[in-house]
Amino acid sequence: MQFIEKTTKSEKQGILLAIVLSLLAHTRHGYHPKNYVMIASAKSGWQPQPLMTETQVVPGLMVYHFSHSIYYANAGVFSSQVTELVENAEPPLKWFCIEASAVDDVDYSAAETLRSLQGFLQEKGIRLVFAHMMEDLKVKIYSDLEKQVSKDAFYDSIHEVLPSFVQFRNWRIELDGN
Numbered sequence: 071m072q073f074i075e076k077t078t079k080s081e082k083q084g085i086l087l088a089i090v091l092s093l094l095a096h097t098r099h100g101y102h103p104k105n106y107v108m109i110a111s112a113k114s115g116w117q118p119q120p121l122m123t124e125t126q127v128v129p130g131l132m133v134y135h136f137s138h139s140i141y142y143a144n145a146g147v148f149s150s151q152v153t154e155l156v157e158n159a160e161p162p163l164k165w166f167c168i169e170a171s172a173v174d175d176v177d178y179s180a181a182e183t184l185r186s187l188q189g190f191l192q193e194k195g196i197r198l199v200f201a202h203m204m205e206d207l208k209v210k211i212y213s214d215l216e217k218q219v220s221k222d223a224f225y226d227s228i229h230e231v232l233p234s235f236v237q238f239r240n241w242r243i244e245l246d247g248n
Contacts, residue, residue: 103136103144104137105135105136105147105151106118106121106135106137107119107120107123107124107125107132107134107135107155108134110232116228116229121151121154124159126159126161126163128232128235128236128239129161130161130165131164131165131167131231131232131235132156132159132163132167133167133169134151134152134155134167134169135169135171136148136172138172139174139175139176140177140180140184141175141179142177142178142180145179145180145183148180148183149186152166152187153187153190156190163196164197164235164238164239165196165197165198165199165231166191166199167200167231168199170200170201170203171203173203173204173207174204174207175207176207181210181211181214185218189218192218197223198219198223199223199224199225199231199234200223200224201227201228202226208224211224
């Protein structure tokens with residue numbers, strides 16, 4: 071309280087301006103997050119790549135990093151980016167992984183978006199998986215999508231996703247005889 075009493079009017083205005091600018095910057099980042107796809111590099115581990123590269127980790131597996139909480143203001147961006155990546159994937163995807171290390175919350179609008187995307191992916195024969203998701207968010211997402219996503223769709227890291235996908239792909243090849 072003493073600090074506030076000793077600050078001048080112009081200092082108080084400067085503090086308020088800094089708070090407002092900080093809130094605007096945070097909101098802007100939430101509306102327009104810088105998302106990317108991930109690739110595995112033998113030399114340098116996992117590396118981000120611009121979305122426009124539409125790079126797959128291995129044929130059939132794409133890892134997409136969303137860099138903010140998913141909520142009403144950016145759920146449309148999230149949906150359109152995922153849709154575009156899936157539609158343009160060559161070869162066609164079998165798994166789509168959302169690397170969620172930066173996602174700390176999903177609101178109602180975003181949960182609806184996830185349900186819709188899961189249906190879209192399912193129609194295309196693509197399995198939706200998640201990596202690096204916080205435990206409380208994992209519980210929330212699983213309960214929101216429980217009829218559409220199994221518990222084995224959640225991986226602690228993207229390092230675990232690749233071997234699981236390779237095992238799945240090899241199993242499919244054996245099953246199909248190709």
